[in-house]
Amino acid sequence: MDCAYGTLRGSKAISRPLGNLVSKANSKTAAAVQDIYRPILRGYFAIVALYYCVMSVSHFWYFDGLALLAMGGVAVVAAIVSGIAFYQLRKTMPARQVEHRQLSVNLLMIANVVVALNLNFEPQKMTYFIMLVMVFALASVNFRQSLFSIIVACGALMSFTGQLETAAFEGYAFLAFAAAMASLSITYLLRNAIIKIANARLDAVDQLEEVKIVSETLRERSLSDSLTALPNRRAFFERLRELKAKAAQDQIHTDVVWLVLIDLDGFKSVNDIHGHLVGDLLLQAVAGRLNSTKMEGAHVSRMGGDEFNVIVSSGQSKDEIAQWCNDLLKKLAQPYSIEGRSVRISGSIGCKQIDHALDMRSQINQADFALMTAKGQGKNRAVMFSAEHAKQAEERYAIEEALRSANLVNEIELVFQPQVDLERDTIVRAEALARWSSPKIGTIEPGKFIQIAEDSGLIGGITLMVVEKAFAELKSWENPIPISINLSSHDLISDMIIDAIIDQSAALKIDPALVEFEVTETAMMTDFEKATKNLDRLAGAGFAIALDDFGTGYSNFNYLRTLPIGKLKVDRSFMENPGDPMTEKVLFSLAGMARTLGVHCLLEGIEDEVDLLMAKRVGANAVQGYLFGEPMTSAALHEAVIGFSDKQAERRKAVG
Ligand code: C2E
Ligand code: MG
Ligand code: MG
Numbered sequence: 001m002d003c004a005y006g007t008l009r010g011s012k013a014i015s016r017p018l019g020n021l022v023s024k025a026n027s028k029t030a031a032a033v034q035d036i037y038r039p040i041l042r043g044y045f046a047i048v049a050l051y052y053c054v055m056s057v058s059h060f061w062y063f064d065g066l067a068l069l070a071m072g073g074v075a076v077v078a079a080i081v082s083g084i085a086f087y088q089l090r091k092t093m094p095a096r097q098v099e100h101r102q103l104s105v106n107l108l109m110i111a112n113v114v115v116a117l118n119l120n121f122e123p124q125k126m127t128y129f130i131m132l133v134m135v136f137a138l139a140s141v142n143f144r145q146s147l148f149s150i151i152v153a154c155g156a157l158m159s160f161t162g163q164l165e166t167a168a169f170e171g172y173a174f175l176a177f178a179a180a181m182a183s184l185s186i187t188y189l190l191r192n193a194i195i196k197i198a199n200a201r202l203d204a205v206d207q208l209e210e211v212k213i214v215s216e217t218l219r220e221r222s223l224s225d226s227l228t229a230l231p232n233r234r235a236f237f238e239r240l241r242e243l244k245a246k247a248a249q250d251q252i253h254t255d256v257v258w259l260v261l262i263d264l265d266g267f268k269s270v271n272d273i274h275g276h277l278v279g280d281l282l283l284q285a286v287a288g289r290l291n292s293t294k295m296e297g298a299h300v301s302r303m304g305g306d307e308f309n310v311i312v313s314s315g316q317s318k319d320e321i322a323q324w325c326n327d328l329l330k331k332l333a334q335p336y337s338i339e340g341r342s343v344r345i346s347g348s349i350g351c352k353q354i355d356h357a358l359d360m361r362s363q364i365n366q367a368d369f370a371l372m373t374a375k376g377q378g379k380n381r382a383v384m385f386s387a388e389h390a391k392q393a394e395e396r397y398a399i400e401e402a403l404r405s406a407n408l409v410n411e412i413e414l415v416f417q418p419q420v421d422l423e424r425d426t427i428v429r430a431e432a433l434a435r436w437s438s439p440k441i442g443t444i445e446p447g448k449f450i451q452i453a454e455d456s457g458l459i460g461g462i463t464l465m466v467v468e469k470a471f472a473e474l475k476s477w478e479n480p481i482p483i484s485i486n487l488s489s490h491d492l493i494s495d496m497i498i499d500a501i502i503d504q505s506a507a508l509k510i511d512p513a514l515v516e517f518e519v520t521e522t523a524m525m526t527d528f529e530k531a532t533k534n535l536d537r538l539a540g541a542g543f544a545i546a547l548d549d550f551g552t553g554y555s556n557f558n559y560l561r562t563l564p565i566g567k568l569k570v571d572r573s574f575m576e577n578p579g580d581p582m583t584e585k586v587l588f589s590l591a592g593m594a595r596t597l598g599v600h601c602l603l604e605g606i607e608d609e610v611d612l613l614m615a616k617r618v619g620a621n622a623v624q625g626y627l628f629g630e631p632m633t634s635a636a637l638h639e640a641v642i643g644f645s646d647k648q649a650e651r652r653k654a655v656g
Contacts, residue, residue: 032198044139045086052079078108106149129157137183146187225302228287236301247356257354260310265379267306272528325382348374349382408465415631419624429482432470484516489523492531512542521553539564568594572605587618
């Protein structure tokens with residue numbers, strides 16, 4: 001390596017005494033030594049140049065003719081050469097070239113003294129050589145350089161011995177020898193010290209480098225998802241921040257960036273049915289498919305659980321993104337072969353073009369809203385956030401805000417909808433349904449606020465309020481009518497809520513046989529194990545359990561058998577097309593399933609006599625619907641019960 005100022009490791013030019021020391025140094029040391037020497041040498045060349053400039057001028061006063069030419073010439077050359085060396089050394093340069101520059105300057109300095117002595121010999125001027133020896137020692141870039149300059153200076157001194165008396169010569173000779181030795185020692189010590197400093201600097205740089213590598217590795221790890229090796233949640237937010245910062249810096253708010261949120265449908269049940277190992281392998285396989293389908297410039301990350309995100313920042317159009325999302329859904333829905341099993345899963349996608357003027361949270365909320373819409377529309381689809389969604393999201397936000405500050409005791413009321421037993425032809429139970437009237441935003445339909453309360457974690461408070469009010473009603477009724485109360489998924493996996501229900505019923509001495517809890521299949525699937533445990537606890541406390549919205553979920557015979565349910569409530573959506581021959585067939589098989597399981601079957605959404613006849617034909621045990629009454633107040637329910645028994649008596653009389 002051609003390194004500056006230095007005879008370093010492996011270099012033939014290295015001087016022996018320094019060899020061991022320097023041989024320990026590597027090429028990095030050479031560069032570090034160079035860095036330390038450069039300002040020293042530049043200072044040296046600058047002073048020499050300045051000195052000989054001054055001398056060149058001063059020679060005009062002391063010399064003339066040929067003497068002036070000789071003295072002035074050699075001084076001017078020394079000034080110019082050292083000036084050039086000073087200029088050139090503003091940058092690093094190869095070691096040999098530096099050495100040559102310094103040697104030239106040193107020799108020119110000796111030449112100045114030699115010329116001066118030749119023109120006008122004065123013994124005391126011999127001390128110039130001694131001074132030069134010391135100066136060379138201090139400024140030499142290496143030992144060889146120093147040695148050579150000193151030898152030349154001493155040689156020049158010797159050349160004037162003929163003009164000195166013996167005693168004076170001996171004096172100068174000893175002085176020159178002592179100066180030479182002192183100079184060599186100084187060179188050695190100085191260089192030694194500089195190499196140590198260089199090595200210390202290098203150590204510090206190495207340590208810094210190590211720290212950098214370690215922190216970089218830690219950073220990479222902290223940005224990567226350990227299961228799928230995809231960038232993680234933090235990396236996702238960092239990428240979003242980068243894009244936002246870039247947009248702010250470029251003052252461009254029109255860069256087309258798409259935010260794509262992907263959530264797997266029914267991943268929980270894969271975990272429950274096939275186990276967590278298969279679940280993990282499935283997530284890895286999904287990550288692989290996402291990576292293999294990813295568009296150029298896309299940033300794919302895993303948010304956690306079964307949620308993945310993609311940020312696409314290469315300017316795709318809306319149609320291109322929509323096409324890509326659909327292709328991705330198809331790819332995700334292809335069966336996975338995991339641990340010898342064929343596993344199927346689909347995904348739902350919420351997609352949104354980033355609006356750089358909005359904050360990050362709002363962007364994600366909007367994409368999330370599109371994702372929830374995709375889920376709500378039946379999953380395995382992609383929904384693009386639209387202006388209509390923006391309006392809905394605003395409404396949703398207003399409902400959530402009003403719910404958060406709601407005074408539930410005053411604002412939640414219960415209505416009851418009768419359930420009629422077809423065999424006994426009588427009202428046997430009433431479903432308690434919540435109604436919310438907010439002083440801020442008015443009356444909100446339950447389908448909306450219950451869902452929002454579930455999504456925002458506010459449902460627990462509503463459930464406990466409904467339970468409290470339902471129990472209070474039950475207690476106040478002279479002839480208690482059995483009631484059923486809806487529980488949401490959040491309630492089912494909350495030990496605290498289940499404890500509170502059981503405790504409250506015990507405290508009020510409620511007869512648990514009068515109370516049924518309705519749970520949905522989807523609610524069960526949030527955490528099947530936990531939900532089953534809590535259902536068992538409720539059943540153990542004597543409450544009846546009904547499976548609500550039956551037929552819209554998994555309807556898997558095997559798991560239904562394991563649940564402590566006494567009733568299947570067939571979702572009212574099946575009654576939407578009573579004229580369709582398929583409706584009767586489907587209802588027949590659902591009722592048959594209830595029979596096989598040994599539980600009751602209730603058909604919801606019975607609105608007219610045609611529906612009722614069909615319910616009877618398919619073998620339902622009970623019905624609920626507008627034919628027997630819309631959800632009504634407690635007083636109206638009691639009247640309905642009385643009215644129903646009167647009508648029943650009339651019917652019996654007529655039949656009799
Ligand atoms: P759900 O539990 O399936 O309740 C039955 C819903 O069907 C009620 O709507 C009822 O008014 C409606 N319905 C009953 N018969 C008919 C009919 O013949 N035709 C039609 N078109 N609809 C009928 P509602 O009260 O609006 O409740 C909607 C959903 O909100 C409920 O469905 C339930 O999932 C939820 N919900 C209501 N109250 C509560 C509650 O206190 N807690 C929880 N967790 N969910 C509740
Ligand atoms: Mg219900
Ligand atoms: Mg229902």
